[in-house]
Amino acid sequence: MEMRPDDSQMAAFEAGIKLGALYHQFTGSPLNLQNVDSLEKAIAESISVQPFVEEINVNINREMIASKLNGEFGYCELEGKMLSVALQVIHGDIRIRASMAYNKELDYPLMEINEVESLS
Amino acid sequence: MEMRPDDSQMAAFEAGIKLGALYHQFTGSPLNLQNVDSLEKAIAESISVQPFVEEINVNINREMIASKLNGEFGYCELEGKMLSVALQVIHGDIRIRASMAYNKELDYPLMEINEVESLS
């Protein structure tokens, strides 16, 4: 059986686009404790200009940065594992809450849908 | 009313992640008609190693490349508009067909879910 997508699937699709975009646009950015604030802010504001984004919160793990700083050069790179992202998108009358966070057990920056909310 | 996502929403989420990742990982790559074949192949194979991808097809528009080549230096960059991508992901018993293609009317590289298919 084949169907056209409904609002909940389209909202989920849009949430996925934003997290995939965020990850592959910004990981690799040179980083230490001096510029983490401005990088967090720029990532959140950049993704928030994309369609259907209601809210986004981006946190980069300072402890991981500190532990990854190169001994000789004093910086590291933004890695997926360092990112905690909370995202809300709205499509039609559906709001999706999704997130990215490091899952220690899987050793993986896991992206997930946390909630599907009907606004009507 | 709030719910946990079902397979169709998770499949849609995964499809979105892949298209957002593809776009922001590979656009900007230096490109002309000499390396378009290897770039297409690398993009398709790279995204296909990610979870839940059943099939992916990547096409870069040769005419757009030809029209964008810099007159002095003989190359351009991969732009979103040049990409046509057809993607199938499976999550649980749901297959999603999604795509990215340049929409002339919107002047935008549009990502869409084309079909939601129940495999059970």
Add this chain to the structure above:
Amino acid sequence: MEMRPDDSQMAAFEAGIKLGALYHQFTGSPLNLQNVDSLEKAIAESISVQPFVEEINVNINREMIASKLNGEFGYCELEGKMLSVALQVIHGDIRIRASMAYNKELDYPLMEINEVESLS
């Protein structure tokens, strides 16, 4: 005749690394007039944590952003043409001033060494 590099060549090499990195890390970022300030700041601060960077100034052309905003979705992407970057690196007793700026005649975001200065 083959030689090992001197400080001026190493400073030039480092300047090139920073401009190539900046360009390919950050172009493609979703952008409009709301987030241009935070993106400029994050780019400058991110590149400045890399080795040998004495100073960097990053400017994104607001007029180009305004002219590139998608009519339907109200944002565009950071393009190389929008960037004006002034960079100073020091290696040994050599300071290099380099820049990236859109060259209209070539229709190209041109990277150049502007000055080689001996500090001794």
Add this chain to the structure above:
Amino acid sequence: MEMRPDDSQMAAFEAGIKLGALYHQFTGSPLNLQNVDSLEKAIAESISVQPFVEEINVNINREMIASKLNGEFGYCELEGKMLSVALQVIHGDIRIRASMAYNKELDYPLMEINEVESLS
């Protein structure tokens, strides 16, 4: 004392641009032993279309890939440490041989000029 750059400095600058571009364009690409060949080829061919590149060789360390594969999902990402790149650029009558390779002692993907050769 301030000077305009000579060919050797411009060649060094161009070599740096290419290595910085390569690194920040392609690290983060999803990767396992199935797609490493196509990714290597695409990276080398993409950078080779840029100005002043005479030759480029790109090798991705298979052992590092194998050791980094995620246990659950069977892939990893291209990291700077995995890359060995040998690059030759020519500007005017100067050829520069430069490289990127993982330096174990520094735990850093080191970019270096290996030789400056006068062609006249």
